[in-house]
Amino acid sequence: MDDVRGLEADRNEAGDVDARAGAVDGPRLDIGTDERRMHVRAYNHWVSLLRGRAYPAIDDLDLADMTDFGPNGVLLDFSTGVENPAISFVGRALREECAIDTSITHISQVPSRSLLSRLTDHYLQIIANTAPIGFEAEFVNARGHNTLYRGILMPFSSHGESIDYIYGVINWKELVDDVTQARLDDELAVAVRCGPTRGAAIAWADGPRGGLDADLLPSTESVGATVFDRLARARKSAEAVRAAEANARDALYRVLDRAYALAAAANADPHGYEALLENAGVPLHLRAPMLPVVELVFGTGYDKSRLTDYAAVLAYAHRSGIASDGLRAFLEQAEGGIDGIVSAERGARADPA
Structure with missing residues (x-):
């Protein structure tokens, strides 16, 4: 399942774009080993x-x-409309991985089960989110190999008023079979035992499942550590987890807020909304009218139970008369958070009186 994050959440109120106030354009991501990741370097370049x-x-x-991440990039051109964006550029490494040539000029021609489709499947989320979107997941490619990938899509404009170009970067790693993985694990274990007692943790810095905090990885530094040392390390890891959870919650609230605004815009422009649904292959759901909205934003391949919950949140907001730009503020103070709202909405459906 795709894990999608709006990187705009990393740009707090102090860092929001405001040329008149002379504010900074946005914070560069500087998170230890994460800054070596290709998609983070691409985001920093966008900033x-x-x-x-x-x-x-x-x-x-x-x-x-x-030259750093260009071979893994793609440029989409929306200047003639969002229904079938043109593909203006595909990097060499991505083109070779997907086995495509220059005859692929539009999104509708992108082969399914290709890495390029992993990027282009998310382009409508940029329109809804109006900010960079990061995502990671795994899928079975056309060669039948399970592949981990991580990508980012970033908006650009030719006139400064709206998005009409999107630049995306993706990196990937094919998984080996169980037998090969077991052999590699054994070899790694031997290397760790025979290696120095202090050293850098091993992590895949340029792909999915990489860039883990060294304090969260097994390390020979723990040998001989006192109970106080272990408590300090555990507390540091707990702080990192709490910070990650807070950032993820804030990003989700922001995306839901914008999805709710999209629902309001769809109500005002039903023909445009129908065109978006048709282009994305998303059906209408008469019994759950907010479900197509979240499927547009998160993608139809996203976890179904989460999509259902998020649609329930939007339905509750609509039924409660929350302003189209007020869902995020409501979520931040709602008792029980999203789970509480979902329970309340389901209870209202079960007892319409």
């Missing part, structure tokens, strides 16, 4: 191009100069 604007100018994106 460097903001220069006080809501979106970077597409003219400032130099595809020839991005």
